[in-house]
Amino acid sequence: MVEKQKIQGLIEEFIKGTEIFLVAIKVSNANRIIVLADTKNGITIDECAAIHRHIEGGLDRETEDFELQVSSPGLDMPFGVIEQYYKNEGKRVEVVDYEGAKHIGKLKNVTTGGFEIETENKTRGKAIEPKDISFNFEQIKSTRVILTIK
Numbered sequence: 555m556v557e558k559q560k561i562q563g564l565i566e567e568f569i570k571g572t573e574i575f576l577v578a579i580k581v582s583n584a585n586r587i588i589v590l591a592d593t594k595n596g597i598t599i600d601e602c603a604a605i606h607r608h609i610e611g612g613l614d615r616e617t618e619d620f621e622l623q624v625s626s627p628g629l630d631m632p633f634g635v636i637e638q639y640y641k642n643e644g645k646r647v648e649v650v651d652y653e654g655a656k657h658i659g660k661l662k663n664v665t666t667g668g669f670e671i672e673t674e675n676k677t678r679g680k681a682i683e684p685k686d687i688s689f690n691f692e693q694i695k696s697t698r699v700i701l702t703i704k
Contacts, residue, residue: 556585556613556620564612565589568605575637577627585620590627590634594641597626632696639664639697646700647671651693658700659687667691 558581565576574597577590591597591605606624613620633639643664649657649671659671668690 555583556581556587556618560613561587561589561609564609565591565605567612568608574601574605575635577634577638585618587620587622589622589624590631591624592626592638592641594637602626629699629701632698636664636666636691639669642699646702647697648700649689649697650695651689652695654695657687659684661697662686668693 558579561579561581562576565579568574569576569591573593573595574591575593577592578588579590580586580588587609589605589609591602593601602624606622609622609624627634627638633642639661643661645661646658647661649659651657657671657673659673661669661671663670668688670686670688672684672686674684
């Protein structure tokens with residue numbers, strides 16, 4: 555089986571000095587490797603292809619066969635790393651805490667310890683003054699961008 559640490563090392567070697575950041579690596583028992591990477595402005599197909607070539611060049615198909623997929627995380631996927639919080643600052647997000655409460659608002663003030671959202675409160679169709687809610691990353695079960703159609 556291809557080792558996850560080997561894949562991570564190859565990726566870190568490739569992205570060093572670039573704006574690309576690693577979101578996740580998954581390696582199945584059948585050697586199906588999925589790499590999710592991104593940049594602040596969104597990763598390109600060419601960047602994904604270059605990562606793919608670099609990983610493939612660092613592995614030996616004669617020793618172990620594998621399937622490799624490199625892509626950006628989907629828009630509907632929860633955030634996996636802090637860089638995704640920085641990337642999406644100012645956007646509308648849904649935050650679910652470990653108590654199961656859902657909070658919707660604009661992501662702001664991201665730091666290494668946590669972030670805030672400016673809530674969008676409405677009661678019986680009337681807007682209420684928005685308020686900020688602060689979160690530590692340890693409180694969060696998931697955060698994801700809310701897609702809006704204009």
